Amino acid sequence: MKGVLLVNLGSPDSPTAKDVKPYLDEFLMDERVIDTPKWLRNIIVRGIILQTRPKKSAEAYSKIWWEEGSPLIVISERFAQKVQEQTQMPVALGMRYGSMTIKKGLQELKDKGVDEVLLVPLYPQYAMSSFETVVVKAMEVQSQDFPEMKVTTLPAFYGNQDYIEVLSKSIAKGLQGFEYDHILFSYHGIPERHIRKSDPTKFHCKIDQSCCSTNSVAHHTCYRHQCFATTEKVKAILGLEATKTSISFQSRLPNDPWLKPFTDFEFERLAKEGKTKLAVITPAFVADCLETLEEIAMEGKHQFLEAGGESYIHIPCLNENEDWVSLMAKWVNTWESEETLPI
Template sequence: MKGILLVNLGSPDTPNPKDVKRYLGEFLMDERVIDVPLWARTLLVKGIILNTRPKASAKAYKKIWWDEGSPLIVLSERLQEKVQNKVDYPVALAMRYGSMTLKNGLQELVDKGCTEIKTIPLYPQFAMATTETIDVKIDELVAEHFPQVKITRTPAFYKREDYINALSASIGEVLNGLDYEHILFSYHGVPERHIRKSDVTNGNCKMDGKCCFKKGSPQHEFCYRHQCEITTINVAKKLGLKNGTYSTTFQSRLGFDPWLKPYTDRTIERMGKEGIKKMAIVTPAFVSDCLETLEEIAMEGEEIFHEVGGEEFTVIPCLNERDDFAQVLTNIIEEWAKTPENAMV
């Protein structure tokens, strides 16, 4: 029997510092999030970050917390329900970090009789710190606890036509009739070294802004920067955006190593100082609104823009539980189920 496991990032159980600290500890100790030797990661995370950051992060979470709970969890559950209503297979939801564990999600499907499970990380673009860490953890859990289960992974879906159509529609609905001068496509940032580590060509990636657009490069299958750039380009084409009215930026950097540029916060500040008065911003690396979109972008980003003279700052929601996005996931599931190797299962 087939089953589907949708996987998102995760969230603290509550916005209280104790729960936030527990969540941050699990998240930041992941070797694919902070990819330094264990001793250095332990010193950084447990010796410094967890002694300073949880209180500030808890305040940020409190700003965006809903009565129903964490926005990311609530929105993911709504999406799961919509997908479940569209397919005949059991659909479970799990998080990479936090109490909604991958093990519990797999166990839920196994308890329903599933022996073949398709995992769908809810990330349109591949990254070492998102999709890869999910795939690796799933493999570990299956080997240890569910050896009878066959796992099928889902490739990054950033260039699927139905996804681009859904993302473009969500943006177009806000931009239609909106008087704006520039739209930022802000993606979650990662260290530049993550891009190099994911380069299957072992050195073809030059981080020079050129190889991302070279057609047919094999590293593009696992290059986060390329996939972000192409997402922006495809949406811009779909919406008919004019050159110079949109750009790609990256947010949420940590530490002193170089991260993907240009940075979102500095771009917002620069454009405001240059006289841009009306800006729109969308965050296509996230499918569910969360701390990074609701607080970092919608609150901190707007504050930066207004401080430097900007007037109107329009934040476009993530895809969340939109019907067209639920249909994208449904299409992915149905295409998998119809492949020859699955047709008779």
């Protein structure tokens, strides 16, 4: 019997330092998030970051926490339920970090008689620290605890035309009634070395002005290329002017080269260049989370207006968008009936 496991990032159980600390520990100790030797990662995470970050992160979570719980968890649960309503297969939800584990999701499917699983990392683009770590963890859990299960992974879907059309339609709706003079496509940031580590050729990805636009097998696992490709596909569908759009990358750790330009720097630059009406899109996420709701929708707006901007909107992620639900259901139903991956 076939079933589906949807997997997203995860969340602490509450917006308190007590619950945020173990969540951050699990997240930051992942070797695909901070890819240093374990002894050094221990020093960085447990000796430095976890001494101060849990309290600050808890305060940030408190700003966006819903009565029902973590927005990311609540949105993901609603999404999974709506997908379930459009397929005959059991649909379960797991998270890479936190108490809603991948193991619990696979156990839920097993209890329903599932022995063949479609694993769906809910990340449009491929990156070591998001898509890859979900797949590696799921395979590890399957091997250790569910050896009788067969697991097939849905590839990163950034280039799927149906997905791009759903995303573009959602963005167009978010822009209605807002007279923007610039749209910023802000993607989650990763270290530059993750790009090079993910390059199967070991020579193509130079992170310059040409490698992402020069065709290569490296693009299948190149996050930077896939971010640019997502943006260009959306721009083409919506007919956006090149001079009114740009790309940036949010989140980074100090003393380490990360993808540029940085989103917070772009807020200041755009405002000073006279772009006073800014719309921000976060297409690295399919569900709103701390990074979109607090860092972009709240802090980003404050930074932009402080720098001289006049009006600012953050366009929500796809979340429970009915077209997005229907598309995911279409993908999983295609896999069930045709025994082939739809993308």
